[in-house]
């Protein structure tokens with residue numbers, strides 16, 4: 410009997426431990442390191458550092474991975490784009506001017522519709538219009554040196570020759586770091602910080618991957634809108650600009666990226682968008 414009780418007690422402890430671990434222990438929330446803006450001293454940068462900078466921009470302020478990631482399927486994975494580029498330039502649908510992979514990648518970032526990967530175009534345009542924003546403009550706003558760094562990173566990633574040169578005398582990098590960490594004061598600031606406009610028409614931005622949100626308050630209630638941000642897969646909107654919407658298209662980690670106050674400001678802004 411005593412042993413039995415011991416076994417039961419032990420099991421209970423184990424179960425409680427795992428229950429606790431499951432709900433609290435798994436580190437799902439990666440605390441983002443405060444984005445320190447490194448001085449872009451391009452003159453004293455090695456190619457490895459330049460590629461590392463591209464990696465950081467690709468996965469960070471460039472917001473590329475919001476769309477280009479293996480889950481969700483909203484945009485092609487870019488691991489080998491530097492080698493696929495040559496094939497795409499030969500495609501009958503190609504409308505751009507690039508002659509090299511480097512030029513192709515740069516063009517893809519600045520004029521996404523020069524070539525639209527089959528099946529990824531805005532619906533009804535027969536893959537002639539890309540839902541990808543020009544990454545030199547709007548909330549993303551990469552400068553030339555940053556775009557070059559991303560190209561270097563993608564060429565390295567594909568295992569092809571890195572042909573971009575580290576630009577000399579490039580314009581100094583804009584100081585955007587503070588805006589990225591500071592608590593947003595207006596809905597426009599918040600939407601820019603979170604990158605909603607990469608995919609949605611919202612707060613003056615013109616994303617074309619998710620539903621237009623400029624009048625969403627007329628058709629959606631407050632609770633629905635809050636849930637859409639906290640748990641995007643809970644309800645799936647029907648019509649997206651590129652075709653039927655699907656689960657997994659909208660990032661799920663916004664709940665970890667804003668304060669409760671910011672969330673309420675965002676929800677209120679959408680409720681009032683009529």
Ligand code: HEC
Pocket residue numbers: 467471472473474475476477483484485487490493497513514517518521522524525526529530539540541542544559607608616618
């Ligand atoms: C809002 C979603 C979105 C964001 C953000 C985005 N892209 Fe794209 N991108 C797409 C889609 C969708 C396509 C496929 C359609 C097309 O070819 O334009 C694409 C295509 C591309 C292509 C061409 C791929 C090929 O095989 O020809 C490149 C290169 C590219 N993106 C680079 C980037 C980089 C670099 C960033 C970040 C600086 C970025 N994209 C940000 C959605 C996005």
Ligand code: HEC
Pocket residue numbers: 475476483600603604605606607608609618619620622625629634637638641642644645646647649654655656657658659660663675679
């Ligand atoms: C990578 C692209 C992407 C980004 C970034 C993104 N969304 Fe979405 N969003 C979508 C897609 C696609 C849908 C439709 C699928 C669904 O309902 O989950 C959607 C759905 C929604 C809906 C529901 C619309 C409806 O009528 O049902 C709301 C509200 C919304 N998003 C708000 C936001 C806000 C606010 C942000 C920024 C904090 C944001 N989204 C960032 C792609 C994105």
